[in-house]
Amino acid sequence: MPQKQVVVIGSGFAGLSTATHLAHAGYKVTILEKNTTPGGRARKFEAEGFVFDMGPSWYWMPDVFEKYFASFGKKPSDYYNLVRLDPSYTVVFGEKQFVNIPADLKDFKALLESMEPGVGPKLDAFLEQAAYKYKVGINDLVYRPSRSIFEFTNPRLLADIIRMDVFQSMAKHVRKFFNDEKIIRLMEFPVIFLGETADNIPALYSLMNYADIVLGTWYPMGGMHEIVKGMVKLAEEKGVNIQLGADVSQIEVQNGKAKGVVLKNGKKYEADVVVAAADYHHVDSQLLSPEYRNYSENYWNKRVMAPSSLLFYLGIDKKLENLTHHCLFFDEQMGPHADAIYKNPRWPERPLFYLSAASKTDLSVAPEGKENLVILIPLAPDLEDGEEIREKYYHMVMDRLEKLTGQEIRSHVVFKRSYAHSDFKADYNAFKGNAYGLANTLLQTAILKPSLKNKKVNNLYYTGQLTVPGPGVPPTIISGHVVSREIIKENNL
Ligand SMILES: Cc1cc2nc3c(=O)[nH]c(=O)nc-3n(C[C@H](O)[C@H](O)[C@H](O)COP(=O)(O)OP(=O)(O)OC[C@H]3O[C@@H](n4cnc5c(N)ncnc54)[C@H](O)[C@@H]3O)c2cc1C
Numbered sequence: 001m002p003q004k005q006v007v008v009i010g011s012g013f014a015g016l017s018t019a020t021h022l023a024h025a026g027y028k029v030t031i032l033e034k035n036t037t038p039g040g041r042a043r044k045f046e047a048e049g050f051v052f053d054m055g056p057s058w059y060w061m062p063d064v065f066e067k068y069f070a071s072f073g074k075k076p077s078d079y080y081n082l083v084r085l086d087p088s089y090t091v092v093f094g095e096k097q098f099v100n101i102p103a104d105l106k107d108f109k110a111l112l113e114s115m116e117p118g119v120g121p122k123l124d125a126f127l128e129q130a131a132y133k134y135k136v137g138i139n140d141l142v143y144r145p146s147r148s149i150f151e152f153t154n155p156r157l158l159a160d161i162i163r164m165d166v167f168q169s170m171a172k173h174v175r176k177f178f179n180d181e182k183i184i185r186l187m188e189f190p191v192i193f194l195g196e197t198a199d200n201i202p203a204l205y206s207l208m209n210y211a212d213i214v215l216g217t218w219y220p221m222g223g224m225h226e227i228v229k230g231m232v233k234l235a236e237e238k239g240v241n242i243q244l245g246a247d248v249s250q251i252e253v254q255n256g257k258a259k260g261v262v263l264k265n266g267k268k269y270e271a272d273v274v275v276a277a278a279d280y281h282h283v284d285s286q287l288l289s290p291e292y293r294n295y296s297e298n299y300w301n302k303r304v305m306a307p308s309s310l311l312f313y314l315g316i317d318k319k320l321e322n323l324t325h326h327c328l329f330f331d332e333q334m335g336p337h338a339d340a341i342y343k344n345p346r347w348p349e350r351p352l353f354y355l356s357a358a359s360k361t362d363l364s365v366a367p368e369g370k371e372n373l374v375i376l377i378p379l380a381p382d383l384e385d386g387e388e389i390r391e392k393y394y395h396m397v398m399d400r401l402e403k404l405t406g407q408e409i410r411s412h413v414v415f416k417r418s419y420a421h422s423d424f425k426a427d428y429n430a431f432k433g434n435a436y437g438l439a440n441t442l443l444q445t446a447i448l449k450p451s452l453k454n455k456k457v458n459n460l461y462y463t464g465q466l467t468v469p470g471p472g473v474p475p476t477i478i479s480g481h482v483v484s485r486e487i488i489k490e491n492n493l
Pocket of ligand 1: 009010011012013014015032033034035038039040041042054055056057058059060246247248249277278279282309311376427428429435436437463464465466470471472473474476
């Protein structure tokens with residue numbers, strides 16, 4: 001029997017994970033990636049001695065990465081060197097109000113006690129629930145393909161789902177335990193990764209607090225791209241053929257079956273199974289003819305997208321004071337910024353922002369004596385993002401950064417690149433220029449997410465941050481695992 005051929009469109013975490021699982025199971029797998037480097041939103045670039053991770057910078061849920069590599073008898077340490085950050089991150093509430101979040105749980109509890117005396121036992125109770133949610137959520141729920149409600153109807157799971165407060169908002173849940181405004185902001189921070197505010201994220205996701213506070217913030221030396229490098233190496237060890245600069249323009253369908261794909265340059269690849277690991281909306285609306293689309297434009301326009309972002313990659317010609325590897329600038333109110341992202345899409349008047357200074361941990365990402373900074377401002381999708389507005393926000397953020405950290409930075413910038421909506425569209429075919437896919441709201445959870453299988457094309461599957469289980473590096477790695485299991489089940493070798 002000839003090997004079954006699988007074509008995977010896209011080399012992000014989801015594409016790499018799918019391809020490696022399928023190759024391991026005996027399929028002949030080719031990844032077609034439009035860009036000239038792999039990793040999708042987690043690509044890197046180098047300029048003037050600085051090495052910038054273009055997308056993710058937070059390494060959370062180390063157990064998910066361990067489980068991924070263990071599927072192939074490997075460990076993350078076979079591919080990269082992980083260190084735990086301490087402090088995990090710094091929250092800036094205002095001038096001289098810098099709070100370092102300690103990695104050690106005892107120290108974290110002491111910090112919270114100093115903000116709200118007597119809060120210790122409440123933190124214990126909060127984390128006990130969060131641990132339970134993490135156990136059920138990350139070890140079970142996220143691995144369900146969510147193609148039918150019946151996957152969730154076994155009595156034990158239903159009891160678990162009720163126990164996990166799925167239907168209450170994260171905002172309400174946090175306020176049941178904590179009163180201090182700063183603690184509330186700390187506890188609500190991790191849901192930023194899920195693409196909505198705490199009012200609209202189910203309390204199931206306090207599992208993210210367990211990931212943050214108990215499991216910790218880690219960093220692969222060399223940068224987040226080391227994960228991509230490791231996953232590419234493993235994929236190639238399994239025989240996956242990765243074609244870069246291979247821009248797919250069409251999925252060819254005959255009698256309800258995908259026959260293969262065509263590249264922009266006319267080259268064709270035949271396939272028994274096609275996996276779309278590129279942005280779901282792009283595949284549905286650009287690569288398929290209308291009769292085979294899984295969802296209408298109207299459907300997509302009603303989805304709550306996770307934010308886009310304006311990013312600045314900066315090389316600084318000196319070492320900076322008062323910054324740690326991850327800094328969250330919460331010196332402005334969340335409410336108006338969230339309104340500008342979700343309710344009345346516009347450029348925010350006084351944005352919150354995030355800064356990553358990987359060179360505080362890793363000397364290899366900047367020349368000696370210099371600093372590597374990435375600044376990220378979350379924004380509503382689909383805003384106009386010309387040079388003028390980018391510059392306006394650059395100076396707005398720089399003014400605050402210089403004032404809050406008490407030093408001159410702007411005049412020491414020796415490399416600067418900005419990145420926003422139009423770049424996400426051009427580089428990744430991102431719907432509305434989204435950065436993190438679809439938000440994990442209650443109405444966009446599990447079976448309510450875009451399905452991982454096409455309803456009209458029997459051998460076409462989807463994976464990645466716009467389908468189950470959702471956005472983020474660990475979920476997209478899991479997404480690839482989940483879809484590969486469905487393919488193996490339905491397309492016997
Ligand atoms: C700025 C930013 C910061 C983030 N921070 C974090 C973080 O700190 N921690 C975290 O866990 N997550 C973070 N995320 C989210 C995480 O990076 C993403 O959820 C994840 O990388 C998405 O992986 P994916 O495989 O679904 O999609 P992608 O990485 O987008 O991969 C899809 C691939 O498909 C390719 N493609 C598209 N169209 C075609 C075509 N027609 N033909 C061929 N190839 C095509 C694209 O080029 C791309 O390489 C961040 C994301 C961004 C953008």
